[in-house]
Amino acid sequence: MWKSGLLSALAIIACTPCWSAEPMHRSRIGDHVESFTLDNCYGKSVSLDDFSKAKAIAIVFLGTECPLAKLYGPRLTAIQEQYADRGVQIIGINSNTQDSLTELAAYVHRHEIGFPMLKDPGNRVADALAAERTPEVFLIDHERVVRYHGRIDDQYGVGYSKERDAKPELTIALDALLAGKQIEQPETEAVGCHIGRVKQTVPTGNVTFTKDIAPILNDKCVNCHRKGEIAPFTLTSYEDVLGWEDTILEVIADNRMPPWYADPAHGKFANDARLSARQRQLISTWVDNGMPEGDPNDLPAAPQFAEGWQIQQPDQVITMRDKPFSVPAEGVLDYQRFVVDPQWQEDQYIVSSEARPDKRDVVHHILVYVIPPGKSRRDLRQTLAGYAPGSPPLQLEDGIAIEVKAGSKLLFEMHYTPNGTATEDLSCVGFRFAKKADVRKRLGGRLAANTKFEIPAGAANHTVKATYVARQDENLLSMSPHMHLRGKSFRYDVRFPDGREDTLLNVPNYDFNWQLKYILDEPLTLPKGTQIECTAVFDNSEYNLTNPDPSQPVRWGDQSFEEMMIGFMDTVPVKDEF
Template identity: 75%
Template sequence: MLLQRPDVLAVFLAAVVMFGTNPARAADAASNASGPIGMNVADFTLDNCYGKSVSLSHFDDRQAIAIVFLGTECPLAKLYGPRLTDIQRRYADRGVQVIGINSNTQDSMTELAAYVHRHAIGFPMLKDPGNVVADALGATRTPEVFLIDRERTVRYHGRIDDQYGVGYSREREAEPELTRAIDQLLAGQPISEPSTEPVGCHIGRVKPIEATGEVTYAKHIAPIFNAHCVSCHRDGEIAPFTLNSYDDVLGWEDTILEVIADNRMPPWSANPAHGTFANDPRLSERERELIETWVDNGMPEGDARDLPTPPVFVAGWQIGRPDEVITMRDQAFRVPAEGIVDYQRFVVDPGWDEDKYIVAAEARPDKRSVVHHILVYVIPEGERRQDVRQVVAGYAPGSPPMQLKDGVALHVKAGSKLLFEMHYTPNGTEQEDLSYLGVKFTAKPNVRKLLRGRLAINTKFEIPAGEADHVVSATYHARTEENLISMSPHMHLRGKSFRYVAHFPDNTTKVLLDVPNYDFNWQLKYVLAEPLRIPRDTRIECTAVFDNSESNLTNPDPTQPVRWGDQSFEEMMIGFMDTVPINDEF
């Protein structure tokens, strides 16, 4: 079958319409080879999300028009929708108009209207069927801006600002690249920075490729997505779009290829040269090749009879019905539509007047679309701060809950309180979250061993301003013989790399975990495929490298030294470990 899309000639003719009758200039526009600055945009007409035709010429009285390509499910397009509405509101009296264009083949008119309502969009949102306007302008991303003057000449092209990028948010005031260009244009001044690099999702184009070949969605691709992606890429989860069906995938193929090639998805940071982990989600080389081949061949759907059985996800508690459910606070926390939300910490007294032996614990987000991760710590009786060695439960997208067996339990002493540490990521719509914890207990006579939280921790460091490779180390000394179960490196926004190395009593060494590219966005626990026996007097040395330079895009302020602190604009250096003793304790 031939996927619907204007052929190359139609794209070229559209470029001719928009940029005049000069064939060479039209070809440049269609390929975006020479860049859009200085190009003249002729009139076009598209329907808005309510089916009403809107032409560029309707805004001939405006001093400047920002044409912005947006998608309904792209995370950055969700975040920047409200920000563009604010720009429209602030600049309307000065003769500026924002026009949104959706060229994604995967976004229907209904979805476009829902995007407008959900994010309270205050400017026209137009649908570009067949991505003709996007092809003519050479647009590739959402969001991507083309700022034109009264003569419809492109004067600025690129980002809205530099607050958000793929996988990161800058914790400082954004560089207002679009509004600065608008101000300079209205003042009759040259644009100081006419071009910036647009960052975001690929526009989902329909491609002139006949779908052929033996690699099909039904037989080869659906099983891969089911195994590695759908746990997060489904309705209600934090991932930005669903991958449950063939129709869900169409239009996202270029973005999928990009995140796979960049090793951004599935999220996993461990160096494969060291250690084997039970929760390793990475694609095999064969799976990568199948996806690339399938896209190159036009994405044939295949025979529906070849489709695998869809994965079944537990709608309720993965640990089964808990013995007790504890909410993070009395009332929901408001998560704003955009911006940076620093760590939120809520202390809860569960009223435990006797020692508890926990065999299962599950932290559950109320609003999964904005909850990045949850950590629930124990605050011992009489203490003001949490014991970072005692984590009752943790949640990250796709992560399993804690379930202990074979007589192993987590011991929490009577009178302890719980600290919910919440990390939220705004998604363009204001939300209210009231996350909670479920626990299952056992009686003390059923316990043979206690799960122990171990730490290699350093709180006495200072990272100099501008330093790109500052090393901080810490060591854990094993006082008893134990089995190492898992490792969880923890740093904040300046974290660059992290490594665990065991120094055994026989003078041999072993790299247990190497994370060469630490990512604050993914607080991962690395669960060993088989427990590792740690003899008494073993030293586990953790080495962290921090980047406090300008080259670190997430750095809040490279001009300041950084020390230990709870908030993400400060830093931490912790090598978390879970261990179980070799010998019975009860």
């Protein structure tokens, strides 16, 4: 009946899984930086002594695949241009064992890096400075003494991107240093990926990549962490993993990867993405033992992914607009919406749909809604197709279909995540149709929504509720909580006509970056009159770092600086309709 959901994951920022921050082990302020000589990506030697006349030098550790390094590369170039006449020099250093000179050169060209980019074999300079992340800044004065250490600005944190203006901490430090003043905040927490260091541990033990780790990655990670997909680095081979092990351990320990936010105390879900306790232990043991590769004969077959349509050849393909949309190299883009007329002159019964991104490395999610005939706004209950990294297409069986009335239009809701390189996208959706005579049941999009709320300015725990009442006997298939940047938690509670009550889904730490569809392991029958109450909690305080403006009350609206409160659900009738 239900082969796969409309959408298994929505993500606003593809790269959030791979960066983090941690307290510094000790202050670097006042440390003296010894001279070093490294080759740039073209093999030319560059020495710190070459910049002896500089009044200030910002040494920045960068990686070619770290999403923050991609975003900050152009910003650092802009800072170099802005401060060059004032005697400032930026030097980029790549210490990652997993980044080759060829990849470093490609990074320089792709992101138009306007400062020296040097390779640090064996992470010698990174070790001397005790650098840990990419990007991470060491600002030194004319005497080569560290005066500022940390991040470039505070726009990004663990799993979020600030909607408010970022505090330009590096340039604030530069201005103070050049003016001979004390830097008010000389040290900040560096946010980014772990530097991939050369490991000193000799590989030992029976836990190997080929036998134990590759199957886990194939099952839980490779769907997104492969070439051409939105994840920031690939995990399809032993060589791919080397250098990323510290980051992998960190995001697993923090429960950020794989993304899954349901409280395990409530409900069983077919698409539960969590690693088991045994899988976590295997990965940890493997890294601790020096990451032995193992017997090549133990390596499982690589998972197969469709290169073309995952559904059968569509009966109709519709592009989101008549020309590509230009995605900038950086910045935060709000949702882009495009209305298309599919020219449906008669009612359509959709049994398969697939939203296909044109540029997978910047398309983070696609939702295709119905705008009913004669209406100007979308019907939130009718979502025809969805895409997010790793999500399957919609494929309905056993005579189940989505009914769309003649004359309807489609609304493409697109969310893009700039990755440091400007590009153009022209995504599309494909549909397969059934004849009405072959349809037994219609898939229904249900929702518990509240559009009349107001979240007070500064409120840290504002509760909003909404209730859905089943008007017929139906089977609940999935639930998808939806809020925007102030969303804090979301819960679905059911009350049956006979008085029984239960919690169907609890998401105690809602993450706008990863809005998941939770597909029930087994459909739940909702007798007529069953009530599903959704409870959402919002944080409109200054302590919510993603909050665009905590000084203002917030009401319902489409854009992320506004808010929504919707408990989406998919159901089918218990009895045949046709």
